[in-house]
Amino acid sequence: MLWIVYQEKSAAIYAIEVISGKWRLPIMLELSVHESMWYNEFKHHLDGISNIMLTRALQDLETNGLIQRKELAQLPRHVEYSLTAGCQQLLGVLDMINEWEGFIIRLYHP
Amino acid sequence: MLWIVYQEKSAAIYAIEVISGKWRLPIMLELSVHESMWYNEFKHHLDGISNIMLTRALQDLETNGLIQRKELAQLPRHVEYSLTAGCQQLLGVLDMINEWEGFIIRLYHP
DNA sequence: CTGTATCCAGTCCGATACTG
DNA sequence: CAGTATCGGACTGGATACAG
DSSP: OOTTTTSOOOHHHHHHHHHOSTTHHHHHHHHHHHSEEEHHHHHHHSTTOOHHHHHHHHHHHHHTTSEEEEEEOOSSOEEEEEEOHHHHHHHHHHHHHHHSTTHHHHHHOO | OOHHHHSOOOHHHHHHHHHOSTTHHHHHHHHHHHSEEEHHHHHHHSTTOOHHHHHHHHHHHHHTTSEEEEEEOOSSOEEEEEEOHHHHHHHHHHHHHHHSTTHHHHHHOO
């Protein structure tokens, strides 16, 4: 996580760094579809994720300003997660990759 | 590297996967500036990289269709690396992130 | 010049169990 | 419901030495 230091740190390198990880992008993509989700909803939508991995990913994403956490004072507890505006912009850029039909094929048959 | 399987595999997730790693993006960015480079040139431009890390990164990028390797039959040996067309398109998208002045700041102060 | 072989340390990922 | 604690195992990064 220090490799952005001696290269001139670019926003793109930083962005790739904070979204790298097994569950981060899948979580962000779920949030981009559902607007807001609570903890257990992720467990239903992300096949195979465990508590510890979900918690870690959510905390990392929050630390890096990609998602917001909002705890509603209720019983039973209810915590709501949603994307920040910056993250929505970032996903907008990444989604351009999806819009290229055949991107992966083109990669292998240039 | 298996996490793209049980999520519906999207091109964006695949793209992030193949460019994740400490040296891959820095290598690609150098190549986008210099058109083509040979092995030792990378060692001069990428501060702190070792032979083994450079070799691994170059091989991974080639395997994933992001760079091309061209060995010129000479003595001393001379091997030339360059970006594929698909990789140039991908970098074009990522560069949009750099063009947002204040992207990182916006992330933290939404 | 362009790599490969070893071998080790640090990170990341995750099953299982437990908590307020 | 929304997490935390623990403890491995897998993967990634890298120093050093060597090779065609």
